[in-house]
Amino acid sequence: MFCDLDDTLFKAPALSVDAxxxxxxxxxxxxxxxxxxxxxxxxxxxxxxxxxxxxxHPFVPESGAAVFLPREYFVFRVPQAVEVSGYDMVxxxxxxxxxxxxxxxxxxxxxxxxxxFNDMSVGDVAIDCEVPLLLARLAKLREYSExxxxxxxxxxxxxxxxxxxxxxxxxxTCRGRYYHVGAQHHQLSGHFLRGLYRRAxxxxxxxxxxxxxxxxxxxxxxxxxxxxKSANADETARLLTNVPAARLSVFDSVGEWAEAIxxxxxxxxxxxxxxxx
Numbered sequence: 001m002f003c004d005l006d007d008t009l010f011k012a013p014a015l016s017v018d019a020x021x022x023x024x025x026x027x028x029x030x031x032x033x034x035x036x037x038x039x040x041x042x043x044x045x046x047x048x049x050x051x052x053x054x055x056x057h058p059f060v061p062e063s064g065a066a067v068f069l070p071r072e073y074f075v076f077r078v079p080q081a082v083e084v085s086g087y088d089m090v091x092x093x094x095x096x097x098x099x100x101x102x103x104x105x106x107x108x109x110x111x112x113x114x115x116x117f118n119d120m121s122v123g124d125v126a127i128d129c130e131v132p133l134l135l136a137r138l139a140k141l142r143e144y145s146e147x148x149x150x151x152x153x154x155x156x157x158x159x160x161x162x163x164x165x166x167x168x169x170x171x172x173t174c175r176g177r178y179y180h181v182g183a184q185h186h187q188l189s190g191h192f193l194r195g196l197y198r199r200a201x202x203x204x205x206x207x208x209x210x211x212x213x214x215x216x217x218x219x220x221x222x223x224x225x226x227x228x229k230s231a232n233a234d235e236t237a238r239l240l241t242n243v244p245a246a247r248l249s250v251f252d253s254v255g256e257w258a259e260a261i262x263x264x265x266x267x268x269x270x271x272x273x274x275x276x277x
Contacts, residue, residue, distance in 0.1 A: 001028075001261060002060075002190060002208040002218055004228075005039040005049065025053055027258060033265055036060065036193060038208075038218055040145070040180055043068060044138040058193060063171070063214055064185035065093025065144030067193055074200050090192065092185035093144035099170065099182050100146050106164045112157045116148035128177075145182025173214045180214070187217035194221075207264055209249075209257075211235070216242040224264055 028035055037046050038060040046059050058069040068087040069078060081088035100118050107114045117125060117140055126136035139147075150158055162179075165172045171184035190208070197204045208215070208222035211230040216239060219225035225246035230236045240246060251257040 001033055001265075002036050002038045002193075002206065002222065004210045004212070004215055005037055005041060005046070022053055025055065025254065025258060027262065031262060031265060033261065034058075034197070038064065038186060038190070038210075038215070040175070040214065042138060042141050043143060044141040045135070048138060060186075060189045060193070062093060062142070062144040063180065063182060064187070064189040064218075065182060066091045067189050069196075074196055076199065078196065091144075092188050092192075093183045094170075096142050096144055096146065099144065102168055102170060103146055103148065103165065103181055106161055106168070110157050110161050110164070111154055112150060112161050113152040114148045115151050116146050117142060118146060145180055145184075147178040147180055149178050171214070173212070175212060175214075184214060186215065187221060190218045190221055205265070207261065210239070213238055213242065215239070219243040219246055226260075226264075 025035065034057045035055060036058050037049070037055075039046055040063045041061055043059075043061045043066075046061050050056065050059065056070050058067060058073060060067055067090045068084075069081070069089075071083070071086055071088060073088070078088045078090065080090050083089070100116065103114070103116065106112075120128070120140075122133060122137045122140060125131070125140055126133050129136065129139070131139070153161075162172045165181055169183060170181050172179055172181045173184075174180075190206075194204070194206055197206075205224065206222045207224040207226065208219045209226045209228055210216070210219050211228040212235060219227070219239075220243055225243050227236060227239050227243065227246045227248050229248060229250045230239075236248070240248060249260060251260065
């Protein structure tokens with residue numbers, strides 16, 4: 001089960017992890033459900049959330065740029081993996097320094113004045129994003145993607161900047177006040193993880209949740225794609241258009257989300273049993 005974090009499982013900017021959320025997600029353990037966070041957040045941010053929720057499954061930070069698996073999560077050796085800080089890690093994205101250099105190069109050429117996380121202090125990020133210093137510090141520990149906003153530009157310069165970045169192989173999406181730029185690989189990372197789970201457990205059903213257009217590749221390749229209604233109605237409409245097989249859901253709490261997961265998983269199991277009988 002693949003799930004985004006901001007505005008899908010939790011409401012941004014503060015990710016509130018309480019006892020109720022932990023109890024809801026703990027129900028998955030007895031149902032053989034693996035919760036894989038796929039987020040634009042950094043590895044450090046996702047690690048904190050997983051620790052607070054008591055989750056120790058693989059995760060995908062920075063829009064599919066890498067897959068992090070707890071060591072010996074699978075009984076077999078993971079292809080292409082290298083050991084990093086207690087994880088088996090497989091990279092798909094480009095290094096942060098390369099992303100920042102490319103962004104600055106094109107912004108300079110097109111005379112677009114930008115302000116990125118690389119230019120900001122921890123305090124600046126905390127103030128600008130309205131988050132505690134700890135979360136700002138973790139958000140700045142970027143490895144594959146940059147967040148930036150446009151401070152000043154000539155007319156039509158910003159669309160040219162985004163087009164140039166995409167031509168150079170970097171995806172660029174807008175979420176709130178910030179653009180996210182990097183080599184986004186939700187489709188590759190999701191396909192890779194699905195292959196590992198199928199190798200380990202045989203037939204599996206994948207469920208994916210997302211609320212933003214960047215999640216479209218992940219949703220398209222899931223057995224059960226679910227679009228979570230966004231506060232931005234246009235965003236939801238675009239995502240439903242891009243993933244016509246998806247169902248639309250609205251969740252007011254982690255508990256409601258967990259109940260929906262258990263219902264979907266139960267229906268999938270029933271369908272498999274019916275086909276095999």
